[in-house]
Every structure is written in structure tokens, then in C-alpha cells.
Amino acid sequence: MIAEIGNFCLVLAFMLSVAQAGVVLAGWRIRGLERFSEGLSLAAALAIIGAFAMLITAFVQSDFSVLNVYQHSHTDKPLLYKITGSWGSHEGSMLLWCLILLVYGAFITLRGGGLSDGLKHKALGVQGLLGAAFTGFTLFSSNPLWRLAEDPNRIWALEKAPLQGLSLNPALQDPGLAFHPPMLYLGYVGFSVVFSFAVAALIEGRLDRAWARWIRPWVLIAWSFLTAGITLGAFWAYYELGWGGWWAWDPVENASFMPWLAATALLHSAIVMEKRDALKAWTVFLGLLAFTFSMLGAFLVRSGLLTSVHAFAVDPQRGILLLTILLVTAGAGFALFALRAPELKPGGLFAPISREAALVANNLLLSAALCSVFLGTLYPILMQAVFNKTMSVGEPYYLAVFGPIMIAAFALIPISALMAWKRADLKAIVQRLGIAFGVASLAAAVGLLLYRGATWWAEAQYLAGLLVGFWLIFGSLKLLWDRAEGKLRRLKGLPLATWGMLLAHIGLGVFVLGAVVETHAKLGATQVMAVGDSLTAGRYQMHFNETFAEMGSNYDAQGGVFSITEQGRAVCDARPQWRYYSASRSSQSEVWLCFTPLSDLYVVMAQPQTLADGRAAWSVRFFYNPWVRLIFFGPLLMAIGGLVSLADRRLRLGVPVKGKKPKSSTEKVEA
Amino acid sequence: MIRGLLAALCLLLAATSALADPVKDEARAEALFREVRCIQCQSESIADSHAPIAADMRRQIREDIAAGKDDNQIREELRARYTDYVLFRPRFALSNLLLWSLPPLIVLLGAGLLFWLNKRSKISRSYDLTPEENEKLREIMKSDD
Structure with a gap:
């Protein structure tokens, strides 16, 4: 029934x-x-x-x-x-x-x-x-x-x-399944509302500041959920898959990242449209694009085209159906856009040095970054389909192409946040930000002293990454200080939208720091270990003390007890497991994390085997992941920033724009 | 004299680079592991994979490094054996032209386009207000106070 x-x-x-x-x-x-x-x-x-x-x-x-x-x-x-x-x-x-x-x-x-x-x-x-x-x-x-x-x-x-x-x-x-997909889908699908509003406005032929204000809450909600959803997914993959990493540039991860990039661009261009009546066509275009990429992701994951740990195994027929939905809806949307966009009147003018221009630069860089992720994801599929050649696109490509574009975008953030609308005084901004840049450089230099890279190139990347991360944080704090004019009680009067922006930008800086330090200063070792064996990674030593058995409700687990010491000083005991699920006849490793506020010691045991002398052994991996917490904490700050901004009274739906009540309602009455 | 010094310097450099530095070698190996795809796994590098074949490939690369091969030699050998699929860094080849050049081109062309638009709008329109507009502005400012 x-x-x-x-x-x-x-x-x-x-x-x-x-x-x-x-x-x-x-x-x-x-x-x-x-x-x-x-x-x-x-x-x-x-x-x-x-x-x-x-x-x-x-x-x-x-x-x-x-x-x-x-x-x-x-x-x-x-x-x-x-x-x-x-x-x-x-x-x-x-x-x-x-x-x-x-x-x-x-x-x-x-x-x-x-x-x-x-x-x-x-x-x-x-x-x-x-x-x-x-x-x-x-x-x-x-x-x-x-x-x-x-x-x-x-x-x-x-x-x-x-x-x-x-x-x-x-x-x-895993509890991850309870939160990650719903959050992610609340993000993906939230852009459908923006898509619908974009199409509706194009049909009506009226795109104005009020429209930008109406879509803003929807963009903020969807963007915040998507940010949180991707972060939860990265954290889940980090502790569940037992590989010690958090982002692999896997096609499915990229599929979730593309709508995020489009939506981030949209979030910023919508501000320009709302405040200055400019960038109308571009904002509508992004509004259509964000949901198109959501649908593209839904299609890619289900198409059977990708090999990925996250993809669903689905027959190609359903993939074709999804592709049809994608092509028809997005095609109709963009065709309408092509018909109507030329009629849109360009709005407010601005000088090359202004908040608007800075946000245009942000959009340009985000678009180029989006293009690199798009190409990197689809190129292997196209090469396979057209030339029957196999190839791979992975981390080295993204570090080389996506990385510099995003670094440039990040570097711009503190400057553009201080700029005035219409025409800004770059010299004054440079003067105001000098101290923030000085502090950021100092912090990055201290960070470099504590790190010994394999090559000068690795050290240069590390330094640049730290500098950008600290620059984002201190630049944002300087903005906060200026707005408060140095008085704490003035902080209360700041609009929530400003707080939201600052939280998001600081969160981004926190993420950058975590990602840079984790990637460069990570320690790891892999070894086949039996009870009594030891493993060394940098200044850490791990000793395999004993094994234990555990019965879960639907699995049998074998586990190991490993004591970890740092230069002779005991740090923690790790108890990773290797679980066998009889119902699905499959095995899964259960990672053990020694939690500290900032960094993780990460132990995973897999691939049980028998040594030549008959002892039971496992392939054991150990990682020291410095500052890894920031990688997940930063984006959560960003998502919270989005929600804080949403709570700003000026953005609530139904609150009419001050002194600019939409005319159409009165028109309707007259008609 | 100078030539002799230079020769000695070259010899010294060659000697130091030939002398295996285990820390540097391991860092090189780790960097290469991240570039090499575990060919039996689902889009994982051999640095990340638990699969036995990944362990074999890691061992092979460590041996190659110990044998004095440079990174490009190791990459080419892997490519010869497993095709382009094995490397996460796509080749700089004509077939990959779009992949490598389009994102930076977007930045450059976009910046150029904006620059051109800005120049054009400057010619056709001026920011300066007409006397009437200035008068109007003064009135608005007054009424706001």
C-alpha cells in the first residue's frame, strides 16, 4: 500500500x-x-x-x-x-x-x-x-x-x-549521507528559482534593480547551502574514503564546483545590478548559467560517462533523458536571452577604478576559472568520444591554470571591498590597506621560516598562498576596523550584509591558509604492518601494539591499536578498523582521526594480507595533516556569512525598495 | 684560471646533484605520485590509492629516481607504457590547445574588451554634468538635508 x-x-x-x-x-x-x-x-x-x-x-x-x-x-x-x-x-x-x-x-x-x-x-x-x-x-x-x-x-x-x-x-x-546530499541539493536546486525568475523577467522584458533585489535572497540561500554541501562532502570523503585528501578534482566534485563558481559570480554581479543598475544582461546570463550547471552536474553524475567514486551506476538511456531535459530547458532559456538581451538598456556608468569595475574583474576571473574547470571535466570525455583517445586531467592542470586565476581574484578582494561606487580613489585605498598588507607579509614570512620545501618553486607557491590567505583575513579586518572607526560599540550598527561579506571573505582566507599549509606541510607514510611493527613519518613514529575485533550491527570489524609518538612524546592511540559487511560482501576501512583543534593525525588500515611468516598484516597509512581543520572551517564560515547576509532586513522579501515601489502593481490595478 | 674554476664548479654541481639526497628524492617521488593516475582505480592518483597496483607503480617510480632518471624521463616511460591516460597533467599538444589556452585567453580577451568598451564610452559620453543637471543636483541635495 x-x-x-x-x-x-x-x-x-x-x-x-x-x-x-x-x-x-x-x-x-x-x-x-x-x-x-x-x-x-x-x-x-x-x-x-x-x-x-x-x-x-x-x-x-x-x-x-x-x-x-x-x-x-x-x-x-x-x-x-x-x-x-x-x-x-x-x-x-x-x-x-x-x-x-x-x-x-x-x-x-x-x-x-x-x-x-x-x-x-x-x-x-x-x-x-x-x-x-x-x-x-x-x-x-x-x-x-x-x-x-x-x-x-x-x-x-x-x-x-x-x-x-x-x-x-x-x-x-555514514552520518555524512544524512547531511551532504540534502544540503547539496538545496544548493543545486535553489538556482532553479533564479533560473525561473530570469526567464520570467526576460519574457516580461523588464530587468531592473528590483529584480536584482528579489533574486538576491534566493541566490544567497542556494549559494550558502551549496557551499556547506560541498564542504560536508569534502569532509566526508576525507574521513571515509581513507585516502587522506579532501579534494581530488574528480569529475563529480567538479560538477558540484561549477554551479558554485557560476553562483559566486552571480552573487557579486547581482550586487552591481541592484546598487547601480548596471551589468543587467550579464547578471541574467549568470542566473541562467547557475542552474544549467546544476543540471549538467545531475546529468554527468548519472550519465555513466564518468569514472568516479561518487557517480551513480546508471544505464545510458536515463542519461540521454536527463541530457534532453538539460538541453531543452537551458537551450530555451539562453535562446530567450539571445532574443531579449540586446533590448536591455545599459545602466549606470562607472569609471575603470570603482567598485563596479572591481566586481566586473571578479566576474571575469571567476568565468575564466569556471571555464578551466569545465574544460578539465569535459575534455577527456570529448577526446574519448571524438578521437577515441584516452587522457586524464587532474591536479597538476588545475594548479597550473585554475590556481593563478583564483589567486588573482583573491588578491583583488580586499581592495575592491574598500572601493567606492562609480569612481574610487586607488591611492587612498592603497594607503589604507598598507598596514594590512604589511601584517599579512610578516605573517607569511614567519610561516615560510617554519617550512622547508623540496624546491624553491614549492617554497614560492607556499609563500604566495600564505600571503593571499593572510591578506584576505587582515584586509577584511581592516575594512571592519575602518567601518567601526575604531570603536567597538559602532560594530553593532554595521549592516548584517556587511558582516556577511566580511565573514565570507575571512572564511575564504581561512580556507586558503588551511589548503596551502595542508598541501605543502603534510607528512605521510604507507607501509605493510603486522603487530609489533613501527612506521616513521617525519617527526612522528607509530607502533602497532595489538589487534582487536568488534561486532557492529551489520558488520564485523578487525581493528588495530597504534600508539603514536612525536619525538618520543606520546601523542595519542589510534584505533582504525577494517570492516566487512556480509550483506553486501564488501569491505570498508574506518579511518581514525586524532583530533586537535587545527591538525589531524590520520590512520587507516586496509588490504588485510598474510605475510610470508604467517603473520596477519595490513596496508597501513599514516598522515599528519597540518591545519586541515581550516579547510572545512573556512567554507563553513563562508556559508554562515551568506546566511547572515540573508538576515539583513533590507533584503527580506516583501519589503519594498525605499521610495521605489514597483510600478507594475499599480499598472495592473489600472488595467 | 677562470676556466679551471668554472670546470671545478661544474664538477661540484654535477657531483652534488648525482649524490642522492634522500629527502629531496622522496619529495620528488611524492610530487610525481600526485601526477600519476592509478590505472585500475576511479580517478585516484597513486599517491592516494590503496590498490596493490598503485603500490607497484610507487615502487617503480622510487626505483627510477634512485637510478638517476629525471622527472620527464619517468613521465615519458609511464606514458609509453600506459598512454596519456596515466598522467593527470595533459600534454602541451595541439589536441590540448583549447584546454590549456582558453581560460587565460578569456582573462586577456575579457580585459581587452572591457578596456575597449571603457574607451568607447568615454568618447561617446562624458561624466561631466550639464549646467541644468548641476542645478537639479543642487536642488536634490538641498531637499535631502
Whole structure:
């Protein structure tokens, strides 16, 4: 019954989305009909919530007559992983995508009080089209609520429901699955609202400062969630996959990073449009681009084109369907843009040295960075498809091409944050920032003294990285100091948007410091070890004391106790495990982290083997990851900065622009 | 005399570079590991991978370094054996022209375009206000106070 109710809800959500788009289209001929899109968006959201609740119920009840539950669950799995398993597969995650898409759609209605009716209903129409496309895709080709007998491929069409499921990939059995995908999707899909507003505004032919103000909260919400989602994903990969790293320039990681870069550019260009009525066409273009890259990511992960630890194994047919959705929606959006953009009147003028110009430079650099990630991700796929040649693009390419572009963008930040609109005085800014640059240089120089690189080139990179990181932090603090005019109580009067910006920029600096120090000063060693063996990495020594066994609810673990010393002084005991999950007949290493506020000692044991003398041994890896915490803490600061900025009263939806009430509402009344 | 000194200096340099410095060698090996793809894994470098083949490739590279081969020699040998797929650093080849040059070109062309637009707008429009506009501005400023 549960699956049938869920399916009914999903069909309902699909029909309501179609109707939501339909009434807006019909509203062209029959006036007033488009008004129903508001109610329909709320109903569609309720329906998809129902469908999702039913999927979770099926997972919690371990209803193995449902194909998706059979494939991804097991009665022995802890409750948390039964629930999170409902979005651990391609089908379930598509339903999560639809859930978030339709709920965002409902929020256009709920929070759209201050919008003009024309814009609101057109945006709801576009959102309805997107909703129909994605719920339709889920319903007809990737339905997580199918019974075994309904499996279109008939592979799993068993006569009777099995008594036990196949269980979830052990790597996914982690609290990370509870937070990372929902956060990430709240980010990805949040850009659908911006996309809808962009298309709606292009149809209306009216793009003004009010529009930029309306989309800003949506961009901020989606951007903050995406930032947090990517960070959580990086942290999860760091402690779960046992490789000691946090970012591999893996195609799927890039797929999440591309919308982030586009959205970061959008966040900044929207400020220019809101404050100065400039960069209109460019801002709308980015608004279309952000969700296009979200959809591209959804397609790439599910296309079967990529080899990646994060990709879903999916047959190419569904990939083609997703690609069609992507090409049709994005194609229509950009075609509309090409038709309408030339009509947009250029707005406020600005001098080459001004806040606007600095933000344009920021956008240019971010676009080039986005281009490098895009090329790096798609080039191997294209080379394979067109020339049948295999190739790889990885870290060395990004360090060489993406790195310098971003360093230039980072270096600009403190300067542009101090610039005045229209025309700025560069000399005065240089004078004001001199002290921040001095302090940053001093800190970077001290950092260099504590580090011995293998080559002068490594030391130069390390120094440049530290300098940029400290520059971001001290430059932002100097701005704060100037705004407060040196008085603490004046800090309270600063607008939340300013606090948000400062937090985000400081967070970026914190991240840069962490990334630079972790990459350059990391220590590591790999060794096959049996009990009694020792391993040395730099000033650390690790001794394998003993083994232990542990029984989890759905796994058997063998573990090792390792005592770590730093130049003879005991630091901590590490207890990593090697787990065997009998339900899925697969193994997974469980990393042990010796936590300190800034740095990690990281121990992982894998690949059990028997030595020639009959002793049991493991391939053991040890890492000292200095300042690694900053890599995850920095982006969280950025996400918090985004949310703080969102809380600024001036940005709340429904608050009319001071002295500039949108004219369209009065026009409508007169008409 | 000077020639002799130079020759001695060259000899000394050659000797120091030939003398294996274990710390430098290990750093070189680690840097190379990050560039080499574990060919049986899912987009992992051999520095990151637990797979036995990654361990074999790491051992091979360490031996190559100990044998005195330079980084490019090691890369070329890997490429000859496993094709371009094994290296995370794409070659500077004509087929990769777009990959390497487009991002910096965007920065350069974008900057050029902005510069040109700025120049053009300066010619066609001036920031200076007309006397009437100045009058209007004064009135607005007054009414704001």
C-alpha cells in the first residue's frame, strides 16, 4: 500500500506541475487563469512531500517488495542509514531533487508577496515546467517506488518479495549521507528559482534593480547551502574514503564546483545590478548559467560517462533523458536571452577604478576559472568520444591554470571591498590597506621560516598562498576596523550584509591558509604492518601494539591499536578498523582521526594480507595533516556569512525598495 | 684560471646533484605520485590509492629516481607504457590547445574588451554634468538635508 500511495502522490505532483505550467500558458488567452499557479505550486509541494514520506516509510519498514528498498536496504542496517538510504541511490536522490524543486516552487508563492503578479506567475510557470520535467523523469524512468514486478528491465522481477535486501554500499553508511546530499541539493536546486525568475523577467522584458533585489535572497540561500554541501562532502570523503585528501578534482566534485563558481559570480554581479543598475544582461546570463550547471552536474553524475567514486551506476538511456531535459530547458532559456538581451538598456556608468569595475574583474576571473574547470571535466570525455583517445586531467592542470586565476581574484578582494561606487580613489585605498598588507607579509614570512620545501618553486607557491590567505583575513579586518572607526560599540550598527561579506571573505582566507599549509606541510607514510611493527613519518613514529575485533550491527570489524609518538612524546592511540559487511560482501576501512583543534593525525588500515611468516598484516597509512581543520572551517564560515547576509532586513522579501515601489502593481490595478 | 674554476664548479654541481639526497628524492617521488593516475582505480592518483597496483607503480617510480632518471624521463616511460591516460597533467599538444589556452585567453580577451568598451564610452559620453543637471543636483541635495 505504502508504495502505491507514494506513487499516487508522485503522479499527482507531476500532474499538478504540468497544470501549474499550463495555467500560466493559458493565462495568455484567458486572463486571470495564471493566478491558479500559486495554489497549484503549494499543492504540488504537498504531493511530493507525501511521495517522499512514503519512500522513507518503505525504507524504515524494510519493504523489500519495493525494488529500490530491496536494492539498497537491509534489516540489519541501523535506522539512520535506513532513512538516509532512501536518497542513497540514483532513483531516491532524483525524488529528493524533485522534493526540493517543488518545495522551492511553493516558496515562490509563500514569500512572493512583494512581487508583481506578472513576474511571480511567469516564474511559477517556468518552475512548473521544470517540476514537470523532473517529476516526469523520476516517475517514468527512475521511480524509486516501483515494486519488483514493475521493474522495466525485468532483471529483478522476482515472483515473491525477497526476505532480505542487498544493503547499501558501506561507504554510504555514514552520518555524512544524512547531511551532504540534502544540503547539496538545496544548493543545486535553489538556482532553479533564479533560473525561473530570469526567464520570467526576460519574457516580461523588464530587468531592473528590483529584480536584482528579489533574486538576491534566493541566490544567497542556494549559494550558502551549496557551499556547506560541498564542504560536508569534502569532509566526508576525507574521513571515509581513507585516502587522506579532501579534494581530488574528480569529475563529480567538479560538477558540484561549477554551479558554485557560476553562483559566486552571480552573487557579486547581482550586487552591481541592484546598487547601480548596471551589468543587467550579464547578471541574467549568470542566473541562467547557475542552474544549467546544476543540471549538467545531475546529468554527468548519472550519465555513466564518468569514472568516479561518487557517480551513480546508471544505464545510458536515463542519461540521454536527463541530457534532453538539460538541453531543452537551458537551450530555451539562453535562446530567450539571445532574443531579449540586446533590448536591455545599459545602466549606470562607472569609471575603470570603482567598485563596479572591481566586481566586473571578479566576474571575469571567476568565468575564466569556471571555464578551466569545465574544460578539465569535459575534455577527456570529448577526446574519448571524438578521437577515441584516452587522457586524464587532474591536479597538476588545475594548479597550473585554475590556481593563478583564483589567486588573482583573491588578491583583488580586499581592495575592491574598500572601493567606492562609480569612481574610487586607488591611492587612498592603497594607503589604507598598507598596514594590512604589511601584517599579512610578516605573517607569511614567519610561516615560510617554519617550512622547508623540496624546491624553491614549492617554497614560492607556499609563500604566495600564505600571503593571499593572510591578506584576505587582515584586509577584511581592516575594512571592519575602518567601518567601526575604531570603536567597538559602532560594530553593532554595521549592516548584517556587511558582516556577511566580511565573514565570507575571512572564511575564504581561512580556507586558503588551511589548503596551502595542508598541501605543502603534510607528512605521510604507507607501509605493510603486522603487530609489533613501527612506521616513521617525519617527526612522528607509530607502533602497532595489538589487534582487536568488534561486532557492529551489520558488520564485523578487525581493528588495530597504534600508539603514536612525536619525538618520543606520546601523542595519542589510534584505533582504525577494517570492516566487512556480509550483506553486501564488501569491505570498508574506518579511518581514525586524532583530533586537535587545527591538525589531524590520520590512520587507516586496509588490504588485510598474510605475510610470508604467517603473520596477519595490513596496508597501513599514516598522515599528519597540518591545519586541515581550516579547510572545512573556512567554507563553513563562508556559508554562515551568506546566511547572515540573508538576515539583513533590507533584503527580506516583501519589503519594498525605499521610495521605489514597483510600478507594475499599480499598472495592473489600472488595467 | 677562470676556466679551471668554472670546470671545478661544474664538477661540484654535477657531483652534488648525482649524490642522492634522500629527502629531496622522496619529495620528488611524492610530487610525481600526485601526477600519476592509478590505472585500475576511479580517478585516484597513486599517491592516494590503496590498490596493490598503485603500490607497484610507487615502487617503480622510487626505483627510477634512485637510478638517476629525471622527472620527464619517468613521465615519458609511464606514458609509453600506459598512454596519456596515466598522467593527470595533459600534454602541451595541439589536441590540448583549447584546454590549456582558453581560460587565460578569456582573462586577456575579457580585459581587452572591457578596456575597449571603457574607451568607447568615454568618447561617446562624458561624466561631466550639464549646467541644468548641476542645478537639479543642487536642488536634490538641498531637499535631502
